[in-house]
Amino acid sequence: MNLLARYAECIFWMARYMERAENLARILDVHETFARDMRGATNWFSIVQLNADEKDFFSRHEKATAEAVIQYYMFDDHPNSLVSMLRMARFNARTLRPWISTEMWTQINMFHNRLLEMESKDVALPNLSKLCTWIKEECQKHTGITEGTFYRDQGWYFYQLGKYIERADQTTRLLDIKYHTLLPSPIDVGSTLDVSQWTSVLRAAAGYHAFRRVYPRGMSPTTVAGFMLFNEGFPRSVVMCVRQMDGLLTRMKSRYSLRGGNEAMEEVDELLGALLSRPIEAIIREGLHEYLEWVQEQLVAITNEIGFAFFGQERPPMQVQSQSQTQP
Amino acid sequence: MSVPEGNPSNLLSSYDPGLFFDELFGRMDAPAEHTALIRQRLAALDFEELRRRAMNAERELFNLGITFLVYSNKNAVDRILPFDIIPRVISAREWAHLEAGVTQRVAALNHFLQDIYHDQKILKDGIIPAELVLGNANYRPQMVGLDVPFNTYIHIMGVDLVRDRHGTFRVLEDNGRVPSGVSYVVENRHMMQRVFPDLMQDIGIRPVDNYGHKLLEAMMEIAPGDGNDPQVALLSPGSYNSAYFEHIFLAREMGVPLVEGSDLVVENDRVFMKTTSGLAPVDSIYRRIDDAFLDPLAFNPDSMLGVPGLLEAYRKGNVALANAIGTGVADDKAVYCYVPRMIKYYLDQDPIIPNVDTRICREPDALQYTLDNLDKLVVKPVGEAGGYGITIGPRASAAELEECRAKLLADPDNYISQPVVDLSVCPTVTDDGIEPRHVDLRPFAITGKSTWVLPGGLSRVALKRGTLIVNSSQGGGSKDTWVLEGSTP
Numbered sequence: 001m002n003l004l005a006r007y008a009e010c011i012f013w014m015a016r017y018m019e020r021a022e023n024l025a026r027i028l029d030v031h032e033t034f035a036r037d038m039r040g041a042t043n044w045f046s047i048v049q050l051n052a053d054e055k056d057f058f059s060r061h062e063k064a065t066a067e068a069v070i071q072y073y074m075f076d077d078h079p080n081s082l083v084s085m086l087r088m089a090r091f092n093a094r095t096l097r098p099w100i101s102t103e104m105w106t107q108i109n110m111f112h113n114r115l116l117e118m119e120s121k122d123v124a125l126p127n128l129s130k131l132c133t134w135i136k137e138e139c140q141k142h143t144g145i146t147e148g149t150f151y152r153d154q155g156w157y158f159y160q161l162g163k164y165i166e167r168a169d170q171t172t173r174l175l176d177i178k179y180h181t182l183l184p185s186p187i188d189v190g191s192t193l194d195v196s197q198w199t200s201v202l203r204a205a206a207g208y209h210a211f212r213r214v215y216p217r218g219m220s221p222t223t224v225a226g227f228m229l230f231n232e233g234f235p236r237s238v239v240m241c242v243r244q245m246d247g248l249l250t251r252m253k254s255r256y257s258l259r260g261g262n263e264a265m266e267e268v269d270e271l272l273g274a275l276l277s278r279p280i281e282a283i284i285r286e287g288l289h290e291y292l293e294w295v296q297e298q299l300v301a302i303t304n305e306i307g308f309a310f311f312g313q314e315r316p317p318m319q320v321q322s323q324s325q326t327q328p
Numbered sequence: 329m330s331v332p333e334g335n336p337s338n339l340l341s342s343y344d345p346g347l348f349f350d351e352l353f354g355r356m357d358a359p360a361e362h363t364a365l366i367r368q369r370l371a372a373l374d375f376e377e378l379r380r381r382a383m384n385a386e387r388e389l390f391n392l393g394i395t396f397l398v399y400s401n402k403n404a405v406d407r408i409l410p411f412d413i414i415p416r417v418i419s420a421r422e423w424a425h426l427e428a429g430v431t432q433r434v435a436a437l438n439h440f441l442q443d444i445y446h447d448q449k450i451l452k453d454g455i456i457p458a459e460l461v462l463g464n465a466n467y468r469p470q471m472v473g474l475d476v477p478f479n480t481y482i483h484i485m486g487v488d489l490v491r492d493r494h495g496t497f498r499v500l501e502d503n504g505r506v507p508s509g510v511s512y513v514v515e516n517r518h519m520m521q522r523v524f525p526d527l528m529q530d531i532g533i534r535p536v537d538n539y540g541h542k543l544l545e546a547m548m549e550i551a552p553g554d555g556n557d558p559q560v561a562l563l564s565p566g567s568y569n570s571a572y573f574e575h576i577f578l579a580r581e582m583g584v585p586l587v588e589g590s591d592l593v594v595e596n597d598r599v600f601m602k603t604t605s606g607l608a609p610v611d612s613i614y615r616r617i618d619d620a621f622l623d624p625l626a627f628n629p630d631s632m633l634g635v636p637g638l639l640e641a642y643r644k645g646n647v648a649l650a651n652a653i654g655t656g657v658a659d660d661k662a663v664y665c666y667v668p669r670m671i672k673y674y675l676d677q678d679p680i681i682p683n684v685d686t687r688i689c690r691e692p693d694a695l696q697y698t699l700d701n702l703d704k705l706v707v708k709p710v711g712e713a714g715g716y717g718i719t720i721g722p723r724a725s726a727a728e729l730e731e732c733r734a735k736l737l738a739d740p741d742n743y744i745s746q747p748v749v750d751l752s753v754c755p756t757v758t759d760d761g762i763e764p765r766h767v768d769l770r771p772f773a774i775t776g777k778s779t780w781v782l783p784g785g786l787s788r789v790a791l792k793r794g795t796l797i798v799n800s801s802q803g804g805g806s807k808d809t810w811v812l813e814g815s816t817p
């Protein structure tokens with residue numbers, strides 16, 4: 001059966017927004033851990049910086065207190081808040097109701113509606129961890145329902161593509177929080193605090209136990225960053241996600257005789273080649289933050305090419321690459 | 329908890345429908361036999377239990393997103409159509425009568441449309457004033473001389489029926505453009521099966537869930553070409569439309585893509601949809617967009633909802649549309665008055681379901697009668713839908729009557745008047761117990777080669793005590809409608 005270009009786009013973005021919501025919960029959760037450990041010297045502002053939301057944030061809040069940042073990323077009306085992500089996920093799911101399973105729609109609808117019913121006391125700092133757990137679990141419920149009920153045709157491929165692109169992007173952001181904005185002073189490297197922060201990053205990505213299995217002893221920035229970027233078995237590693245994209249595009253094109261998509265495949269190949277070609281030590285030496293940014297730009301390029309090939313988007317006359325982190 | 333079958337307690341014992349015909353009891357002095365078991369089961373229920381089930385049902389409707397959008401202060405809010413869990417029951421005999429009446433009416437209206445877009449015999453014979461038809465805003469000159477498959481114009485028809493205090497069904501209104509509400513018929517049944525399986529047990533209720541299949545069948549019958557696996561699509565104005573849930577529902581039930589205008593393109597007078605692998609042809613479109621917005625080249629040039637070139641593709645016979653363009657002239661409130669005469673004229677039959685007595689205020693006698701009896705009549709503007717602009721004489725204040733009088737005198741052509749129909753009532757769960765509330769009934773008919781009527785239809789209920797207006801936009805709700813199997817009396 002033919003898949004409407006608009007549906008394909010909605011499926012892709014529904015998957016992205018759900019994955020993004022899960023990761024936002026993970027980031028806020030991990031931050032709360034930092035805040036507890038750092039005895040007042042909290043760095044909630046780093047989340048704002050990470051998303052380049054400074055200007056918008058200060059138009060709504062005076063200071064980057066824990067409460068303000070949580071309020072901002074949970075409920076304020078801007079594209080990077082959880083409520084907005086869920087609104088977008090629900091909007092797409094609503095459009096897709098003829099296509100997705102009733103159970104997928106119902107769960108997203110209830111998740112969204114319950115979020116809207118929340119009051120500020122539910123998001124107060126002491127409840128944050130509980131709230132984040134709930135959000136993660138709702139997102140995981142979505143993943144499970146999708147796995148168990150979503151009909152496997154073209155739509156499934158676009159769903160998976162969206163999910164893996166978003167996940168790769170979010171993993172780079174999670175790493176970046178620690179490495180860029182929470183950069184400890186050189187003397188703190190390897191300190192108890194530093195190690196506990198790396199542990200938190202791994203735990204946020206549900207990678208701590210797997211990491212321990214691979215590196216039973218010790219923990220260094222290099223091994224953690226390397227694990228999150230390049231590990232072939234860790235489901236949130238960037239390499240794992242990009243390999244998935246590669247396989248999905250190849251299989252989808254052949255199974256459904258889709259003509260377009262060669263440019264997207266080229267971009268994926270370029271990214272995968274680059275990921276596999278350099279050791280983590282060299283990357284950290286030359287600047288992890290810059291490297292992560294380049295990966296993010298590649299993911300934008302892949303998204304754009306998928307849009308041109310399958311969603312009926314017009315390629316801009318000049319090669320102006322927009323920052324397509326949100327649905328056009 | 330299951331419903332005890334024992335002695336009726338007093339849940340229905342203080343129930344009093346007054347002078348109105350009651351859908352569950354019939355006449356109170358001689359209660360209808362076909363509902364005996366249902367009444368017995370209801371009477372034995374605990375009121376709190378009933379309320380709990382009703383609340384569960386409404387919460388589930390909301391969670392499932394079986395909702396319509398309401399706009400207020402620029403915000404769009406999802407609302408459920410309030411659902412009452414006491415069913416409205418129709419006997420097999422009553423239904424046979426209604427089914428025949430609806431089928432007859434659809435046939436007459438299709439004959440009428442075929443006629444007025446071709447030879448216009450009914451106008452030449454003076455049965456209906458030509459001006460009323462040719463001067464009607466919904467008459468589409470673009471349709472003149474165009475043949476449509478099986479001469480079917482109204483493929484999907486909803487007929488609004490009311491029941492007077494004698495129990496006689498009457499047609500209040502025809503809906504031959506894009507009638508809505510059928511999704512609630514099917515979803516209400518699903519909901520009843522979940523919350524009230526014990527009430528339904530062994531009753532023998534005719535199923536409603538093959539509506540989508542019947543609709544798809546008709547859409548394929550009217551598709552152009554050799555009939556070999558035509559591509560059907562449902563054209564929706566989009567997710568901001570208040571009836572979007574129904575569009576989703578129907579697309580899903582038919583297993584066809586739900587498209588918006590921007591998904592379609594016309595090339596060389598053929599319609600295509602934009603897919604991930606390029607353009608794919610579309611043969612048959614169930615459109616949920618009014619004529620005026622279908623094609624900006626042919627109708628309203630500002631329409632962003634339609635598809636440029638669609639009319640020409642349609643006129644060339646390259647795509648089927650349901651309903652056909654130009655059916656609005658047949659469900660006009662002024663034309664409605666002539667439907668009994670149409671039935672006689674085209675079919676040589678008497679109407680099986682009579683109209684409500686209606687006066688057309690464009691006629692001087694009728695206007696005078698209406699003005700003289702304003703406090704006894706219902707006055708309706710002919711162009712409005714959704715219960716707007718109606719004045720119910722016996723309930724209007726003196727000021728409201730004066731306002732109505734002024735409007736009538738200023739623009740009599742725009743109004744019809746009818747006696748107040750004492751709409752039948754049905755037991756309904758309210759905060760104060762089970763009380764009578766007024767209901768109407770909208771059966772749905774699908775016509776391709778032939779006509780099929782969905783057993784039952786949408787029973788709308790006016791939830792406010794005493795009110796007669798059942799429209800969802802005016803605080804109405806709905807009930808599941810049970811047509812009993814033939815073996816029951």
